[in-house]
Amino acid sequence: MFAYITRRLIQGVVVLLAVSFICFIIFIYSGDPVISLAGRYATLQEREEVRKAFGLDKPFYVQYVRFIANAAQGNFGKSYVSRVPALGLIMERFPATAELAVSAIFLAFTIGVGLGVLVSLKPYAFRNRLIMTGSLVNISMPTFLTGILLIMIFAVYLRILPPFGRGETVDLGFWRTGFLTLSGIQHLLLPAFTLGMYQLAVLLRLTRAGMREVLTEEYIKTAWSKGLPPRKVIFKHALRNVMIPVVTMTGLQFGELIAFSIVTETIFQWPGMGNLLLTSIYEGDQPVIVTYIMLAALIILSLNIIVDILYAFLNPKIRYE
Amino acid sequence: MKKLFLSFLTVTVMATLLGLTGQAVWASSIVVAVDTPPRTMNPHGSDADANLSVMANFFEGLLQRKAPTGELLPALAVRYEHPDLLTWKFYLRKGVKFHNGNPFTAADVKFSFERLGNPDVSEFINTGKSFASIETPDDYTVVVKTKDPIPWFANNMHQIYIMDKESTEARDPGEVEVKPIGTGAYKFVEWVKGSYLKMVANEDYWEGAPPIKNVELRPITESSTRFAALVSGQADIVSGIPVELYEKIVENPKLEIIKRPARRSIFLAIGNKPGSPLADFRVRKAMYMAINEGEIIEKIMRGHASPAAQIPDPPTIGYNPDIKRLPYDPEMAKKLLKEAGYENGFEVTLSGPNDRYVKDEKIAEAVAKYLAKVGIKAKLDVKPKSIFFPQVAKGELEFYLIGWFDGTFDMGRTYFKLAHTRDQEKGFGGFNGAAYSNAALDKLLQSTADMVNPPDREKTLQDLNKMAMVDQIIWIPLHYQEDLYAIQKGKGIKFQPRPDRWIVFKEISKQ
Numbered sequence: 001m002f003a004y005i006t007r008r009l010i011q012g013v014v015v016l017l018a019v020s021f022i023c024f025i026i027f028i029y030s031g032d033p034v035i036s037l038a039g040r041y042a043t044l045q046e047r048e049e050v051r052k053a054f055g056l057d058k059p060f061y062v063q064y065v066r067f068i069a070n071a072a073q074g075n076f077g078k079s080y081v082s083r084v085p086a087l088g089l090i091m092e093r094f095p096a097t098a099e100l101a102v103s104a105i106f107l108a109f110t111i112g113v114g115l116g117v118l119v120s121l122k123p124y125a126f127r128n129r130l131i132m133t134g135s136l137v138n139i140s141m142p143t144f145l146t147g148i149l150l151i152m153i154f155a156v157y158l159r160i161l162p163p164f165g166r167g168e169t170v171d172l173g174f175w176r177t178g179f180l181t182l183s184g185i186q187h188l189l190l191p192a193f194t195l196g197m198y199q200l201a202v203l204l205r206l207t208r209a210g211m212r213e214v215l216t217e218e219y220i221k222t223a224w225s226k227g228l229p230p231r232k233v234i235f236k237h238a239l240r241n242v243m244i245p246v247v248t249m250t251g252l253q254f255g256e257l258i259a260f261s262i263v264t265e266t267i268f269q270w271p272g273m274g275n276l277l278l279t280s281i282y283e284g285d286q287p288v289i290v291t292y293i294m295l296a297a298l299i300i301l302s303l304n305i306i307v308d309i310l311y312a313f314l315n316p317k318i319r320y321e
Numbered sequence: 322m323k324k325l326f327l328s329f330l331t332v333t334v335m336a337t338l339l340g341l342t343g344q345a346v347w348a349s350s351i352v353v354a355v356d357t358p359p360r361t362m363n364p365h366g367s368d369a370d371a372n373l374s375v376m377a378n379f380f381e382g383l384l385q386r387k388a389p390t391g392e393l394l395p396a397l398a399v400r401y402e403h404p405d406l407l408t409w410k411f412y413l414r415k416g417v418k419f420h421n422g423n424p425f426t427a428a429d430v431k432f433s434f435e436r437l438g439n440p441d442v443s444e445f446i447n448t449g450k451s452f453a454s455i456e457t458p459d460d461y462t463v464v465v466k467t468k469d470p471i472p473w474f475a476n477n478m479h480q481i482y483i484m485d486k487e488s489t490e491a492r493d494p495g496e497v498e499v500k501p502i503g504t505g506a507y508k509f510v511e512w513v514k515g516s517y518l519k520m521v522a523n524e525d526y527w528e529g530a531p532p533i534k535n536v537e538l539r540p541i542t543e544s545s546t547r548f549a550a551l552v553s554g555q556a557d558i559v560s561g562i563p564v565e566l567y568e569k570i571v572e573n574p575k576l577e578i579i580k581r582p583a584r585r586s587i588f589l590a591i592g593n594k595p596g597s598p599l600a601d602f603r604v605r606k607a608m609y610m611a612i613n614e615g616e617i618i619e620k621i622m623r624g625h626a627s628p629a630a631q632i633p634d635p636p637t638i639g640y641n642p643d644i645k646r647l648p649y650d651p652e653m654a655k656k657l658l659k660e661a662g663y664e665n666g667f668e669v670t671l672s673g674p675n676d677r678y679v680k681d682e683k684i685a686e687a688v689a690k691y692l693a694k695v696g697i698k699a700k701l702d703v704k705p706k707s708i709f710f711p712q713v714a715k716g717e718l719e720f721y722l723i724g725w726f727d728g729t730f731d732m733g734r735t736y737f738k739l740a741h742t743r744d745q746e747k748g749f750g751g752f753n754g755a756a757y758s759n760a761a762l763d764k765l766l767q768s769t770a771d772m773v774n775p776p777d778r779e780k781t782l783q784d785l786n787k788m789a790m791v792d793q794i795i796w797i798p799l800h801y802q803e804d805l806y807a808i809q810k811g812k813g814i815k816f817q818p819r820p821d822r823w824i825v826f827k828e829i830s831k832q
Contacts, residue, residue, distance in 0.1 A: 032711035039368045039444035041738060043748020046446045047714070053440040082361045083442065084498050092514060151549045163549035164541055166516055176513070269541045271515030279358060279515075279542065282676060284707030 005305065012301040019297045020071070023290045024064050031284045033080045054080075071294070077287040081280070086287040090273055090295060095175045096166060097265070097272030101257040103188050104196030109250055112200040116207025117239060123212065132208075138201035147194045147267035154190060162187050164269040191268040195261055199253050206249055210242030244314055251307035252300075259296035350535035351814070351831060353824060354550050356561030358540030359518060362501040362509070364482035365436060365443040370728070373480050374823035375538065378520060379420075380482035380503035383411050383430065383463075384475065388828045389581070391636060391730065391820040393476065397425065397483055397504065398463075406470040406771050407453070413461040417527050419485040420508045427457035432486035434465070442494070448481060470771035472778060476729035506531045506827035515540070520826075531827035551576065551807055557831075558816055560824060562805035564623045564679065570807050577810045581818045583802040584637075584726035586629045587678055589671075589688065590739070590796050592719045592755030598667045599719065605794040607657035610650045611695040612688055614799055621683045626800040631790045632725060632735070634801060636820065638775075639732030639782030644790050646798070654695045666696030673722035674706040679802050685722050713754030716743050721754055724802070728821060732782050733769050740795055741766055757795055762788060 038050040051057045055066070070077065076087045115135075119128040155163035167183035169176045178184030214220060215238055223233045262274035269275070273292065280288040357371035364376040377385075385396035398411040417425040436442060438449025451474075453466040467474060485502050492500075501509050506526045510519040518538040524530045539556065541547040544563045550556040552573065562570065562578070570576050591608070593600040618626045630646040633639050658664060671689055675682040682703045689699040699720070703709075712718055727735040742758040743750035749763075750756075765785050772778045789795045804822055808814050813832030819825065 031705075031707040032714070035711045035714045037440065037444065038446045040752075041368075041447040041734065042751065043447065044743075044745045044751055045748050046450055047751070050440040050446060081367070082498060083363065083366055084495050089514070096515075148545055151546065155553045156549050159553055162555065163553050164546050164555070165539065169513070169516075266543050267546055269515070269539075269543065269546055271513060275515050275542075282705070282707065283360070 005309070008305050008308070012298075012305070015301060016294060016297055017068070020068065020290065020294055021064070023293050024060070024067070027286050027290070028060060030286075033284055033286055036284065037080055067290075076291040076294070079280075079285050079288050081283050081285045081288075086291040089288060090276065090292055093271060093273045093276050095177060096270060097258055097261055097274060099178060100188065100191055100195060100261060100265070100270060100272060101254060103192035104257055104261075105199065105250060105254050106196075107192055108196035108199035108203055108253075112203030113207045113239075113246060116204045117211055117234060119204070120208045120211035120215065121234075123208075131204075135201040135204050138197050139205075141197075143194060143198070143263045144267060146197055147191070147264060150190045150194055151267070161190050163190075166271055191264050191270050194267070195257060195264040199250075199257070202253070203246060203249060206246055207239075207242060210245060211238060214238045214241050244311065247310060247314060248307055251303055251310065255300040255303035258299055349533055349831065350537065351533050351557045351826070351829065352537045352539060352555065353558045353826075354539045354541045354547050354556035354560070355824065356540070356542060356544070356547065358515060358542065359512075359538070361498050362512060363442060363498045364484060364501065364503070365433075365445055366498065368444040368480075370822055374821075374825070375518065376482055376501070376503075377480075377505070377823055377825050378507040378536070378827070379501040379505045379509055380484070381505050382479045382481050382483065383413075384478040386479045386819070386821065388817040388819040388825065393479065393730075396479070397430075398478075401475060403475070403773065406773065407466050407468075409465045409467070409474055411463045411465070413463065414527065415461055417504050418525060419488070419504050420502050420523065421485065421488055423485050423487055425483070425485075425504055426460040427463045428460075429483055429486045430463045431455045431457055432489070433481070433483045436484065436489075437481065442497075445481065448477065470773070472769070472771070472773050473729040473731040473734050476731050480728055507536060526827075528827070532830040533826060536826045551809075554809065557809050557812060557814055558824070558829070559807045560804075560822070562807050564625045564805070567623065567625065567805065575810055576807050579806045579808060579816060579818055580625070581804050581820070582627055582634070583804045583822065584634045584820045585678070585724045586632050586634065586726065586801050587626075587681075587684065587722065587724045587799045588629065588632055588796045589799065590718075590721055590723055590753075590755050590757070591794070593757050593759070593795075594719070597719070598661070598663050599669065601661045601663075602794065603657045603661040604663060605797075606647065607654040607661070607695065608692060608697065609647050609794055609797045610657070611654040611697070612691045612797065612799070613649045614646070615649065617684055617687050618800055621680050621687060622800065622803075625679075625803040625805060627803070629798040629801050631786055631798055632739075632796060633732045633786065634726065634820075637727065637730050637732055638779050639736075639786050641783040641786045641790075644787055651691075651695050658695060658697075664696070666698060668698045668700065669720050670702050670718070671699040671720050671722070672702045672704075672709065672712065672718045674709040675703040677706040677709075678722075678724045681722060681724075684799065688722070713752055716750070716754055716756040718754045722799075723754070726821075732786065733766075733778075736766055736782075736785065736789075737770075740789060759793060759795070762793065762795070 034047050034051045034056060038047045078084060079086050079089055082089060115131055119131055122128055151163045154161040165187055166178045167187035168181040169178045169184055170180045178188055220233060220238055223237045261272060262278055265272045265274035266278055277292050359375040360367045360372050364380045381396045383396060383398035385394055387394055397414055397417060399414050400412050402410040404410060413427060419425060434452060434455050437445040440446060443449055451467050451471060453468045456464045488502050489497055499512060506523055507520040508523050510521050512518045520536045522531050522534045541550055547559055548566050551559045570578050591599050591605055598604050614628050618624065618628060628646055630644045631641060671685055673681055673685040685701060685703050689701050692699045725735060737749050738752045740753060740757065740762060741749035742763050743753050743756055769778060769781050772781060804818055806818055808816055815830045
């Protein structure tokens with residue numbers, strides 16, 4: 001187990017290095033930050049002075065090595081736009097994204113697995129077929145459209161939920177949370193649902209398929225014939241065996257939700273990392289974009305490792321040699 | 322665990338109570354939703370109009386511009402003199418205090434001007450490097466000498482904001498980037514990036530306290546969400562209304578549209594590399610006449626634009642009312658091309674941004690189609706502005722769509738930047754993206770560099786403009802954009818848009 005984790009960690013570092021290198025190559029071809037740094041009316045000479053001041057006149061490999069050396073010490077450079085450390089800028093937005101992703105995955109997991117179990121018990125009932133069709137719509141509808149539709153229905157016509165933003169937040173010093181106020185929760189509902197909807201549908205279908213397979217197994221029949229209460233048969237004997245792929249999926253998707261909530265955050269003007277990323281891309285703020293991508297890679301890598309470890313606990317048959 | 326829960330409960334209750342007491346204060350308040358989030362609270366950190374607009378509420382320049390005309394008026398300076406070509410003497414206003422209580426003096430002006438040249442904190446490098454000396458004979462006089470004559474120097478002073486020397490030097494540089502201390506009509510309260518910027522009236526403001534006491538600025542980048550915020554009543558004023566949603570707002574009885582012609586003109590810049598078809602005046606004229614601008618305004622801009630015959634707008638020094646648009650005449654265009662020897666057309670690459678101006682990509686597409694009708698094959702090459710503008714700055718393009726307006730209301734600076742032959746030494750032509758070059762134009766332009774007498778200057782710039790637009794066709798003008806805002810009717814909001822698209826809250830009132 002220990003050797004396995006060490007190996008995974010080393011792999012992770014290699015992946016991070018590769019990601020940072022690719023980012024750097026992309027940036028060489030994606031515009032010149034000096035143009036905006038020096039201002040609209042800077043002369044060509046003044047631009048060169050600014051280029052020197054930011055070390056952008058150095059050859060590519062020098063810039064890259066310097067970046068890696070600094071990054072190893074937790075210094076990802078300063079944003080070209082806000083002129084404050086890029087990492088701080090992103091971490092400031094992290095609580096918003098984390099809360100959104102946690103809520104989304106919570107909604108997706110509880111509703112998805114719950115409905116999945118429900119549907120698997122009577123797969124041919126009309127109501128359950130309706131749910132399955134609904135989940136197909138969920139999977140095929142782009143997030144962008146879902147978000148706009150939800151805003152139009154709940155914020156503009158019914159006027160029961162706010163269309164954008166985080167509402168009242170409470171600053172705990174290190175973490176600005178929207179979980180503690182009513183307005184914060186109200187603001188969270190639409191974006192969390194939008195973000196988690198795809199995952200909800202996937203988990204629903206996954207649970208249903210797994211449950212239908214497991215429910216036909218001999219040991220379930222045994223459990224029924226022993227006269228165990230349905231709650232025990234379904235949740236303890238059947239569902240537990242379905243959970244392995246479901247938990248894997250949830251874990252992997254959680255990382256993606258955090259890293260790629262860009263569309264949802266943009267539609268709802270959610271002040272999270274995805275929103276920052278998009279703004280930074282528009283403004284060509286390279287340090288922020290690189291830091292964000294590195295951070296996203298780090299989150300996804302760590303979650304993959306955690307899921308692998310969780311496996312071993314869920315199913316003692318799995319061993320890492 | 323129980324303790325933790327209790328402390329959470331206390332925090333929640335306190336937050337709710339704070340929210341309740343907050344209600345009373347918000348009686349004279351306003352929520353403004355804008356399309357571009359503020360980038361920084363450092364007044365010199367961004368020269369984008371979206372940021373300068375926000376900073377205008379916390380900070381002030383020596384001069385200011387007011388709605389609705391953009392007239393240049395005194396602010397931190399009560400008056401100024403221009404004794405010779407290089408010297409500018411400003412007499413400062415007495416008794417003005419910064420938000421932290423520090424008095425405003427000449428030392429602050431000197432400090433702020435010197436700060437402009439530091440690339441770590443400023444995007445106004447050009448202005449910062451133009452000073453030869455800054456002297457402060459007494460606490461309320463500043464004498465500035467520039468290295469070269471800058472006729473538009475004073476015209477720029479409304480966006481060169483003055484910071485407090487003492488607190489800016491004493492505070493951590495990171496804090497200066499996020500917590501502004503100025504002399505403006507509003508004091509900073511809180512900035513949660515991506516969410517809101519809150520400010521409160523400066524009751525000691527030298528012009529008198531502003532009528533609206535609390536302002537909340539909310540950036541909403543997605544236009545349909547901004548529309549939802551407006552329709553659901555969560556924002557009082559919204560800027561950047563997309564032309565597609567115009568009708569919807571007009572139909573809504575609770576909302577009101579406010580529009581004004583924008584200063585920015587959209588135009589096509591054409592290179593004249595010797596030997597290329599574009600160097601032939603007849604070809605340039607043919608391209609101009611092949612474009613159906615009336616249809617672009619009607620179909621693409623949905624009527625929210627007005628045709629332009631030149632780049633500057635009427636209030637700009639150098640605007641020439643005698644310049645008229647060439648008529649749309651594809652037959653004539655074909656004839657001109659035939660005369661020039663391009664009966665079978667030629668190929669050209671049309672570049673442009675796709676995320677900068679209203680419908681920029683669609684306009685470029687339309688232009689390519691009009692040109693195809695007279696036989697010119699325009700290859701379309703539109704891209705994000707973060708890639709496009711550096712190409713313009715490097716002068717790598719041959720034919721491109723761009724928009725411009727000059728914050729100084731003087732065409733001179735713009736022409737040096739956009740039309741003068743690219744010259745690394747002198748720093749001219751930095752945004753002359755197709756490397757256009759014309760010796761006669763350069764000469765006339767250089768003669769205006771030390772021309773300060775207003776009537777002479779205006780006359781020469783008008784001649785220059787005519788030379789560029791009529792005699793040479795260095796650009797094909799398309800249209801002036803229209804700025805669209807929407808406000809909640811029935812809340813008694815009085816709002817006059819400004820030519821520079823800034824939203825200055827002291828100019829807004831509410832009954």
